[in-house]
Amino acid sequence: MSKTLLEVTDLRKHYSQRRGLASLLTGQGRVIPAVDGVSFYLRENETVGLVGESGCGKTTIGRTVLRLTDPSGGRIVFGGRDITHLSRAALRPLRREMQMIFQDLDAGLNPKMRVRAILREALTVYERPSDAEIASRIRELLAQVNLKDSKLANFPSELSGGEKRRVGIARVLAVRPRLIVADEPTSALDVSIQAQVVNLLRDLQKDLGLSYLFISHDLPVVELVSQKVAVMYLGRIVEMGLAETIAHQPRHPYTRILWSSLKDKQNTEREHRTWGVFDFEQPVSGCRFAPRCPLYQDKGRPAVCTDPASEPPLRDLGKGQVVACHFA
């Protein structure tokens, strides 16, 4: 069994929002719990998929485990080292081991730099290689991401979506990371190009032994690339387990809805249910999914679901599957 690379325990990230004069004067604002007590771990050469609706805290987790945002609570252990409170200077050498692929294709690419310069910059951040070494590393990177040499002289604006994504990946690979947080790496791409990128990411994992935290709301892709999948709702993990189990034997009502909504798009017959959108403004009492939960309705609104004292904890169902529901 491979070693644990990243371990996150009870991670919290609360944003405070101040609105209006009253809150400005009293210094008190509303607190938005974007991530509210999340624990998981990631082994070497493994992919953990993170799914959920937008606003559920997926990206915040990705950013917080890399310490791009400071956590409000909890513990992040990377490669056996507690990095929760490391200073910027102490983090710097660790940065090269953990990298992020951003959803926005242009986010990491300077529009005024040619591809060659972009890759060169990434190669010289941590090392001082000779020109010959840089040239050979650039060739190696291009081969790794299947990009033609001729693209080196191009500016990012002259590249297609798929090529931009490849340059972004090459840039991340330049520092030889161990962990990559891939935040919606395919959502900005066409289906045909998506397939190329998904294949590429899987090849790279095999060849370089990378670990991915794969954030996406494209459920089939997540199921395909991940060994484990964590389903998030309103800042918490509500279900986690092996990808096949989560996809085919989901236990949490939310996971079921998420997966069935995928099939609904194709199927004509479906059960019709109305369920609202989640809302950080409503204070949570008990299970945070209860207001939208079909199971809660079916069971005749049991009191335990909305009891403020009992937010359902993650229960172990065996075979590595955990679920936060009183009735699953």
Add this chain to the structure above:
Amino acid sequence: MMLLSIENLRTYFYSRPRRAFVRSVDGVSLHVAPGETLGIVGESGSGKSVTALSAAGLVSGAPGVIGGRIQLKSRNLLDGLERYVKVEERDGRVMAVEKDERGWRRHAETSMQGVRGKEIAMIFQNPRSALNPYSTVGRQLVETIRLHTRFKTENESKERALHWLERVRIDSPRLRFDNFPFGMSGGMCQRAMLAMALCAEPSLLIADEPTTGLDATIQSRIVELLAELKAETGTATLLISHDISVIQRLADRVAVMYGGTVVETGSAAQVLAPRAQVRHPYTAALLASIPSTETIRRKSYLQAIEGEVLDTIEVPRGCRFYGRCDRVTEAVRSRCAGLEPPLAEVAPGHKLRCWLYPA
């Protein structure tokens, strides 16, 4: 009798840095019958959206629409506009375009009056950017209703607006009426957009990527709503999406676009059937690149279409898909490389643009 007939539509843009035309829509013909939903699929840059924008007379950028017919019911929307354009062609290729932009625009605006919003309504990919951020959803809806329907008074139009908010299944419409777009979720905004588009009871609805950018759960609800409204109102729809599952669910007929042309068209059953024998290689590749249950179970590789989407500036002489096609045989290779295949009918109503299936 077709509701909308687009014949040989050409919409070009001029790329200043490359000093050449971007042939976004290059000879597209499409037909929508009353009450029918035509789905257009294709990668980004294939000309789907520009085709729709051309039909609604909303193309901005020069030279824009330079030729063809857009017939809505019995009226050609491009009628009389040809005199503003002079096209220089060599071997069937447009080499230079001279267009009197102002004359065209003035004329086009006049002929689109009473059509856009009334006969043709549109919903777009990003509903929030299509709504006016400074006005409540109710106000915007009332404005549309007063402009396009017989409900002119304050009370009548408000009643009508609430009626439409209800029909697009917005919870507590009376409360939502006074909401600003920023106070509503993406799915809710898309519903409001849909209400705004349908309240004039148009004969054609153009839905340009109506579910893209929404969450998976919300997407399926919007698709569901579109299906229900289609059954209720019978509005003909031009549905553009790169999400094939959405097209599968909603379209009666499908047109597959690649590099500014239609490469395959037919009924949804013909074009998207899982194991069709006769099929354009591009459609086949597009369908294969979606992760299937089988691929996921076996954790095998996805079948990607190698290469990139066709650059519509340097359009090849032969088949536009030739460079990426994996089904070229020696028997047809020279034709694929040198001559653009015609859209040939292979079965009743099913047309393909491929040398493997000559008529």
